[in-house]
Each structure stands twice: as C-alpha cells, then as structure tokens.
Amino acid sequence: MTNIPPFLYHAFMAALFLALLLSLLSFFVVVHNWAFLGVGISHAAFGGVALGFLLGVSPDIPALIFAVAAAMIIGLVKRRWGLHEDTAIGILFSTAMGIGVILFSFSKGYTSDAFSYLFGNILTITQGDLWLIGGVTLLTYLFIGLFLKGLILMAINEDLAYVRGIPTAFLYYSLLLLLALAVVLAIKLVGVILVTALVVVPASVAMRMSTSYRKIILISLVVGLAVNLVGLAVSYALDLPPGATMAVTAGSLFSLSLILPRPS
Amino acid sequence: MPVPAIELKGVTVTLNGRTVLDRITMKIEQGEYWGIIGPNGGGKTTLLKTILGLIPPQKGKVSVLGLPPRRAVKKGWLGYLPQRMMGRTFPISALEVVMLGECQRNNFFKPFHNKEKEEALYALELVGLADKAHHPFPHLSGGEQQRVLIAMALASRPRILLLDEPNTGVDVVAQEGLYQVLKRLKEELSLTIIMVTHDVGVISHFVDRIACLNITLHFSGDPWGAMDCNLLEKLYGEPVEVFVHHPQCQGCHVLRSLKGHDD
Numbered sequence: 255m256t257n258i259p260p261f262l263y264h265a266f267m268a269a270l271f272l273a274l275l276l277s278l279l280s281f282f283v284v285v286h287n288w289a290f291l292g293v294g295i296s297h298a299a300f301g302g303v304a305l306g307f308l309l310g311v312s313p314d315i316p317a318l319i320f321a322v323a324a325a326m327i328i329g330l331v332k333r334r335w336g337l338h339e340d341t342a343i344g345i346l347f348s349t350a351m352g353i354g355v356i357l358f359s360f361s362k363g364y365t366s367d368a369f370s371y372l373f374g375n376i377l378t379i380t381q382g383d384l385w386l387i388g389g390v391t392l393l394t395y396l397f398i399g400l401f402l403k404g405l406i407l408m409a410i411n412e413d414l415a416y417v418r419g420i421p422t423a424f425l426y427y428s429l430l431l432l433l434a435l436a437v438v439l440a441i442k443l444v445g446v447i448l449v450t451a452l453v454v455v456p457a458s459v460a461m462r463m464s465t466s467y468r469k470i471i472l473i474s475l476v477v478g479l480a481v482n483l484v485g486l487a488v489s490y491a492l493d494l495p496p497g498a499t500m501a502v503t504a505g506s507l508f509s510l511s512l513i514l515p516r517p518s
Numbered sequence: 519m520p521v522p523a524i525e526l527k528g529v530t531v532t533l534n535g536r537t538v539l540d541r542i543t544m545k546i547e548q549g550e551y552w553g554i555i556g557p558n559g560g561g562k563t564t565l566l567k568t569i570l571g572l573i574p575p576q577k578g579k580v581s582v583l584g585l586p587p588r589r590a591v592k593k594g595w596l597g598y599l600p601q602r603m604m605g606r607t608f609p610i611s612a613l614e615v616v617m618l619g620e621c622q623r624n625n626f627f628k629p630f631h632n633k634e635k636e637e638a639l640y641a642l643e644l645v646g647l648a649d650k651a652h653h654p655f656p657h658l659s660g661g662e663q664q665r666v667l668i669a670m671a672l673a674s675r676p677r678i679l680l681l682d683e684p685n686t687g688v689d690v691v692a693q694e695g696l697y698q699v700l701k702r703l704k705e706e707l708s709l710t711i712i713m714v715t716h717d718v719g720v721i722s723h724f725v726d727r728i729a730c731l732n733i734t735l736h737f738s739g740d741p742w743g744a745m746d747c748n749l750l751e752k753l754y755g756e757p758v759e760v761f762v763h764h765p766q767c768q769g770c771h772v773l774r775s776l777k778g779h780d781d
Contacts, residue, residue: 285608285609292604390745400520402622403618403621406608406610406618407618407621408607409608410610410615410618411600413567413572413598414598414600416572416591417570417596417597417598418594418618418619419591419592419594419621419672420621420623424754461609464609465609465610465611465654465656465657466609466610466611466654467608467609467610467614470609488566518654518657
C-alpha cells in the first residue's frame with residue numbers, strides 16, 4: 255500500500271464519499287421521479303464552468319451557483335406555477351448548456367477543458383474538494399436523518415404531509431439544494447453527462463430488491479459503493495476513463511438486477 | 519352551543535381565472551357525518567382543500583373549530599384522505615403508513631416507538647386490516663389501500679375527517695363496508711366526517727347531511743331531501759334517475775317510485 259499516487263488517493267476518497275452521498279439522495283430522486291432533475295442540474299452547472307473559464311477564475315464557484323440556481327428555479331416553477339419539473343428542466347438545461355458551449359468557444363483550450371468537465375477528470379480533484387464533499391455528505395446525512403419521516407410522507411403525498419403539520423416547502427427546497435450540491439461535487443469525478451448514472455442507478459437497483467424503504471436505502475448505499483469503487487478499480491487496472499467506467503458498471507448492475515424476481 | 523366543526527361564510531375560490539366555488543355558506547356541526555355530492559368539476563375537491571387551508575379563498579372566511587384552517591392543521595385537528603393518491607407504489611408496509619399518520623403528535627423527526635406501533639395496529643384493527651399490517655402497501659388492493667389511508671388519518675386522532683372519494687377503486691360490496699366502517703368510527707370516536715363522493719344513492723343511508731355542490735351550493739340538509747330528481751337534474755344539468763342501493767343489499771329501488779310509495 256505504499257507509494258499510492260496522491261491523485262489516486264483523492265479519487266478513491268471522492269468516489270467513496272460521493273457514493274455515500276449520491277446513493278442516499280438517489281432514493282429520493284427515484285421515488286419523486288426526479289431522474290431528469292439530476293441531468294438538468296448538472297448541465298446547468300456546465301454553463302457556470304464555462305463562465306469560470308472565460309473569466310479566468312476557478313470554475314467551481316460559478317458551477318455551484320448555476321446548479322443551485324437551476325435547482326431553485328425548477329422547484330419554483332413546479333410549486334408556484336404548477337408545471338411539471340420536467341418542462342422546466344428541459345428548457346433550463348438546454349439554455350444553460352448552450353450558454354456554456356458559446357462561452358467555451360470564446361476561451362482558449364476549448365476541447366480539453368470542456369471534455370474534462372463533460373466526462374470527469376479525477377486528476378482535477380484536490381484535497382479541498384475532499385473536505386467539501388465530506389462536509390456536504392455529513393450535512394445531507396444529518397438532514398435526512400432528522401427529517402426522515404417528514405421526507406417519506408412528503409414523497410408519498412405532499413398534501414398528507416401538510417395536513418400533519420410538516421414544513422413541506424422547507425423540506426422540498428432543502429432536498430433540491432442538497433441534490434444540486436451533490437451533483438456539482440460529483441462533476442469532477444464523473445462529469446456533467448455521466449453523473450446521472452450515480453444519481454439514478456443505486457436506488458433503481460435497490461427498488462428491485464426490497465419493498466421496505468429502509469432496506470432500499472441501505473441496499474442503495476451498497477450499490478453506490480460497488481459502482482464507484484469497482485468502477486474506479488477497473489478503470490485503473492485497465493487504464494480506462496474512470497467516469498465512463500463507473501457509468502458502465504452502474505448500467506451493468508442495473509441490467510443484472512432486472513433478472514431478479516419482483517420483491518415481495 | 520358548541521363551536522361548529524366547520525363554518526364557511528361567502529367563500530369564493532378562483533383557480534386560473536375560473537370560479538370554482540361561488541359564495542359558499544355552510545355550517546357543519548361537531549359530530550355530524552356529511553356527504554358532498556356533485557358533478558365532476560363541481561368544486562368538491564376544491565372545497566375540501568379550502569377547508570384544509572391548501573387553497574386560500576379569494577373572498578369569504580373559513581373556520582375550523584373556530585380557528586383559521588392553517589392553525590387548525592398545526593393543532594392536528596384534521597385528518598385527510600386525498601383523491602387520486604400518488605405514491606401508491608411507494609415501498610413501505612401498511613403499518614408504517616399508519617405510523618406516519620402519528621407524525622405530528624410525536625414530533626415528526628423522532629424515530630418510532632413501540633407505543634406508536636401499538637396505536638397504529640389499533641387503527642388498522644378499526645378498519646379491519648390488522649392482519650395485513652406487515653404487507654407491503656403497494657401489494658394491497660385498491661380498497662385495502664383506502665382503508666390503510668383512513669387508518670392513517672385516524673392514527674393522528676383528528677377531530678374532523680375529510681375524505682375525498684374514499685370509494686375510488688373499491689368494488690360495490692367493499693364500498694358499503696367502507697361506509698359502515700366510517701359510520702361506526704364516527705359513533706365510537708365522535709368524529710365529524712365530511713366525505714366527497716359520486717355515489718348519490720348509497721350514501722344517503724349512512725350520512726346525516728348532504729351538500730349538493732356545483733360551483734354554488736344547490737342544497738344542504740337532510741339526505742333524503744337531496745334525493746329529489748328535479749334538484750339532481752339541476753345539479754348535474756341532465757335528467758337523472760336515482761337508484762337506491764339498500765345497505766342490506768335487498769336489491770335496488772328506483773327512488774322516484776319509492777318516494778311515490780311514501781307519499
């Protein structure tokens with residue numbers, strides 16, 4: 255175990271914590287039918303990445319702002335105007351992505367920089383990123399641990415949650431905010447386009463294995479860890495792009511789960 | 519005089535520029551069992567949501583046991599069964615659904631305790647589903663799911679129960695079972711029940727009062743008073759023939775001839 259290159263250590267720790275973070279959120283993404291939301295947030299973040307490059311600052315901060323803004327706008331459109339989230343996402347993500355591509359075309363080194371944000375580049379993960387990922391993971395576990403019953407009831411039916419005095423708007427926007435943070439943090443590992451796999455697959459596999467939400471959340475964590483760590487190991491061993499290998503591992507696991515009988 | 523369970527004074531609700539409820543004034547006393555009938559789009563669901571404080575009225579005033587709806591909700595006085603429930607495939611057991619109903623009384627972010635489990639089991643017993651407590655909720659039939667959701671509403675120990683089409687997806691025999699369960703619960707727990715339904719003929723046997731709603735209130739009062747074909751024709755906008763289905767299932771009678779016989 256000696257001489258582990260620092261980039262690999264950083265990648266391993268990021269893969270580990272992001273698995274714990276995204277697989278927990280994955281359950282709520284799947285039960286709320288929010289698969290497309292992860293796509294929307296990550297692509298909106300790409301607009302921010304491009305802006306950062308053009309302004310010559312670290313792209314992380316504008317990416318974060320774009321992603322959080324996208325998540326909040328999507329939430330507002332749903333709650334204030336009663337439109338389905340997907341409509342808002344479809345408009346928002348293509349616009350933000352378009353802005354990103356235009357901005358990138360103004361800056362030098364378009365292809366390589368854009369490529370590493372689109373498909374991930376573990377070499378860009380820093381020690382600071384790890385602290386951030388750890389912090390957001392802790393925050394997410396605290397939030398979901400504290401409000402689990404309210405979140406579950408809200409996922410079943412929001413009006414019922416309201417009648418029980420649960421602060422539904424607060425829980426809804428908090429969940430969106432945490433999802434936006436998690437997705438942005440995962441971009442360096444797997445990229446804008448492939449992050450959806452880590453958001454959608456863990457709980458989708460788990461849903462095929464149990465009918466109890468508690469077990470599904472636990473299985474989802476195991477699946478997420480398997481996807482990230484096996485994906486990273488295989489990519490290192492075979493010299494493949496890590497983000498893409500994780501996405502393929504996730505897809506393969508989901509395909510395998512399809513042969514399981516319906517849970518009872 | 520005790521404070522009325524629900525009181526609406528001149529309540530008008532407009533949704534997307536369309537008037538859905540027009541100057542509704544009605545009073546529901548504590549311990550009464552009301553049926554609300556009317557055509558689709560007549561504002562029945564909107565009425566329930568206005569009572570719950572989910573939809574604020576443009577004009578008029580709603581009070582629930584003397585308080586504005588949102589404060590009554592915060593006090594946990596209202597139990598609700600929504601129409602067209604989403605989340606019927608949510609991975610959870612029947613018992614856990616019922617326990618979620620107890621959220622408010624027991625601080626919704628604390629874990630469940632044994633006492634809550636016992637109370638939830640009791641609520642399931644009340645609706646006759648104690649044996650299905652550990653079944654996955656998505657595997658239950660439509661009627662069983664409705665009864666679980668009623669048990670959930672009961673577990674919160676509400677003073678008023680609002681039910682939106684509780685008979686959706688329930689076959690005719692089970693429907694009557696459902697109405698009977700509700701009638702019994704009303705008496706045992708001295709609940710006020712307001713039930714929205716399509717089932718004009720059947721509910722008249724079970725409820726104390728009926729309100730006929732089609733944007734405005736066409737009738738409210740004694741259930742048999744509502745079984746007037748002229749009134750129902752005005753309400754639904756086309757000629758109607760009312761069939762009354764006897765609770766002991768001795769066959770259906772056409773109400774018009776029944777009323778003629780009474781006369």
